[in-house]
Amino acid sequence: MIDSASAWLDRRRLLQGSAGFSLMGLGACAGMPAPAVSTPRLSPSAHLAPVRAESDRIFDITVCLRPFRAAGPRIEAERIGDTLIVHNYGHGGSGWSLSWGSGTLAVEMAMADSPTEVAVLGCGALGLTAATLAQRAGAKVTIYAKDLLPQTRSSRATGSWTPDSRIALTSVAGPMFGDRWERMARISFKTYRQYLGLPGTPVEWRDSYFISDDPSGNPEPEPPGALDFAHYSDRIADIVPQSARLSAAESPFTAPYVRRGGQMQFNVADYGHTLLTDFLLAGGKIERREFHAPAELPTLKEKVVINCPGYAARALWKDESITPVRGQIGWLVPQPELDYGAIYKGIIMLSRRDGIVMQSFEGGDMRGFGDDHEVPDHAEADHAVSVMAGMYKRYWRE
Secondary structure (H helix, E strand, O other), rough: EEEEOOOOHHHHEEEEEEOOOOOOOOOOOOOOOOOOOOOOOOOOOOOOOOOOOOOHHHEEEEEEEEEEEOOOOOEEEEOOOOEEEEEOOOOOOHHHHOOOOHHHHHHHOOOOOOOOEEEEEEHHHHHHHHHHHHHOOOOOEEEOOOOOHHHHHHHHHEOOOOOOOOEHHHHHHHHHHHHHHHHHHOOOOOOOHHEEEEOOOEEEEEEEEEOOOOOOOOOOOOOOOOOOOOOOOHHOOOOOOHHHHHEOOOEEOOOOEEEEEEEEOOOOOHOOOOHHHHHHHHOOOOEEEOOOOOOHHHHHHOEEEEEHHHHHHHHHHHOOEEEEEEEEEEOOOOOOOOOOOEEEEEEEEEEOOOOEEEEEEEOOOHHEEEEOOOOOOOHHHHHHHHHHHHHHHHHHHO
């Protein structure tokens, strides 16, 4: 699932106003001299529209539970009777972001004996991508799932590229996990490029702004007892844009500190529809079925199963290593003219085609940790909208 709760590559660093994404400009051709005079990278408010941050524009509130594992995602094989089970779950807030990479690792294990048929459990972000990759590897694939994508927790994700969002704990994952994470991140990033520019814009790049009252951009201190969540974004700095601080002449906001970055995001409804359509057109099948115990899996005709149940693995596999991390989104009515995201005082605004995301990240990575409460909190949604409205009132450049 779940994507996590921020709209940036390394949320904590972006909240600190240091690393994270930045817009990647067009470089000069090799051998061409650089221009002698630089020009502002942005003419203030020339292309931006303000968000209509008003509580009466909230049309929905959604809640999801991210499946966090301190050791990182479970991507490993085991046998139950004559059936090979390949696990692919527990990605914290990085499910969408790492789906192609973790799916590649899982399919490599699943196809080791060249099966002709493969079953996939789950129709969320991890299930759909693993099923597609198994098809590409030559297998006939059936997805078994209680719910289709629109009903899964994956559909309630923020929809931004956050490949190390609550992916593991540094003290538990160990030094080798960083190498595995980097491989998954690079595979996923490269694969997402194939979806850029398609009809419906299932994947796109947008500018994002980090706005602070503090001229230094320093973050608020971590809450007492904060865990050592692993962050690996420096390992892929060569393939993703880096953020840059804007001068007063460049910024559309009058705040003392503003950074701008490039943000890859998924328009989850259209992207999910694209994945599902491609899977079915390639001959894939979906059977609505709910499993209550691992012992039921050997009853399937397929003897290789890729297990992608997301947070449901906690109950199905009695996997107590999964910790729920609650995330809520307040949805504002879409504004077609809005083509950027912003973060201010721990509130994230992400403009999507299907609505404007308003999400609280106050408290950093510990927010929602251990909370399995999936009932919407209207006060939380109103607060997020109010904070962002205050930012526009104070810092929007007319």
